[in-house]
């Protein structure tokens with residue numbers, strides 16, 4: 001038996017997903033996904049990183065093979081409306097799926113989310129024409145990778161800071177006749193890269209880049225928008241993927257360069273709908289994006305708890321498993337307590353997100369506060385759990401073979417994407433009694449704001 005595969009009733013889908021938030025059908029789907037994770041993904045966890053020697057070929061093959069299996073299982077189709085042939089399942093279900101996949105590899109859950117995310121933007125923009133256009137690729141059995149490009153050299157967290165009202169976006173959109181022209185640079189989006197890296201016997205290709213843009217930085221929310229850029233658009237190029245602490249292949253990040261990229265005007269999601277783009281960026285990109293990542297943090301925390309439970313159940317001190325000693329038991333109980341609270345809060349927020357008629361749309365500061373609290377609490381829970389699992393297991397926790405070290409590397413960025421750890425807390429406060437403004441903000445933006453060199457602008 002692999003460590004972490006023991007049976008713990010409280011961690012089984014039927015017990016951990018309360019029926020007040022999800023249907024019997026959704027729980028059944030979660031049971032199937034959990035089985036797929038335990039049987040197929042868990043034994044391959046190391047291979048998502050190319051094994052001990054970080055073999056790139058093995059990493060890409062593992063990513064593509066299992067992403068294609070997720071597509072065949074229908075996991076990327078759950079958010080597409082039924083009228084286009086999708087499953088139209090709930091936000092709760094999506095977060096249950098991310099949680100289960102993240103128990104094995106959070107990068108795989110990110111790939112699945114990179115399809116749900118743009119689908120949610122197109123639904124919010126009421127763009128049935130675009131949903132219809134993408135449906136055959138999203139709903140077919142062939143696997144396509146997607147990407148949402150938000151972050152810029154001038155700071156990801158600034159773009160995600162409500163005080164700036166999207167006035168720090170520097171990637172521009174202009175309309176000329178039937179074409180939209182995009183200029184600028186994005187940094188960090190994943191999964192990105194040269195198109196040929198996404199074609200093999202498992203993957204059909206890269207679907208493209210849903211890019212956050214502005215028509216005029218000085219007009220902030222009213223001028224912000226989203227435009228779809230196909231990977232083969234003329235003038236679009238990428239940097240080599242960055243080398244990182246983890247998620248090197250499961251979520252390849254690059255710089256994206258838009259040099260007078262021309263796309264059909266219909267690819268502007270909020271075309272002729274002034275102000276809608278800004279709302280979608282706040283609500284669906286940032287606010288719901290944070291809620292989506294919180295479930296993945298819970299999944300990783302569950303995994304390390306299971307590993308720690310199995311290990312401490314098998315390690316004796318004077319003939320008694322250490323997990324039965326009060327010191328160890330109190331730590332394991334504390335891990336389980338935090339996970340239980342984090343998971344239930346994520347599910348509750350997901351349920352509320354699915355009922356905007358009661359709670360309002362996701363761009364409301366109050367909803368953003370809730371979803372940021374979910375990510376913040378889940379992030380702290382995961383940090384506590386990986387740290388404690390490692391301490392409980394001593395050197396074994398630190399060893400490659402026992403997997404905790406991989407979760408320790410992976411969870412950190414999931415706690416930080418979409419604005420950083422501090423922004424979560426600031427956004428909770430803003431939902432409670434905001435909005436805040438930075439003194440000197442207007443002058444700073446007028447002068448061009450922060451401009452960094454990023455990774456130097458090398459092209460692939």
Ligand SMILES: Cc1cc2nc3c(=O)[nH]c(=O)nc-3n(C[C@H](O)[C@H](O)[C@H](O)COP(=O)(O)OP(=O)(O)OC[C@H]3O[C@@H](n4cnc5c(N)ncnc54)[C@H](O)[C@@H]3O)c2cc1C
Pocket residue numbers: 148149150151152154155156157158160161187188189190191247251253413416417418419420421422423426
């Ligand atoms: C693996 C990975 C995947 C990613 N995926 C994507 C993706 O799919 N799409 C995409 O567009 N980007 C993606 N990113 C980028 C990521 O979302 C940003 O890096 C993140 O939002 C932080 O922005 P930054 O790195 O520019 O940090 P900065 O904005 O420079 O912030 C640095 C630090 O200062 C704090 N800070 C800065 N300004 C403020 C402020 N105004 N308020 C409060 N705190 C502040 C931040 O919290 C942070 O701790 C990814 C990054 C990684 C590593």
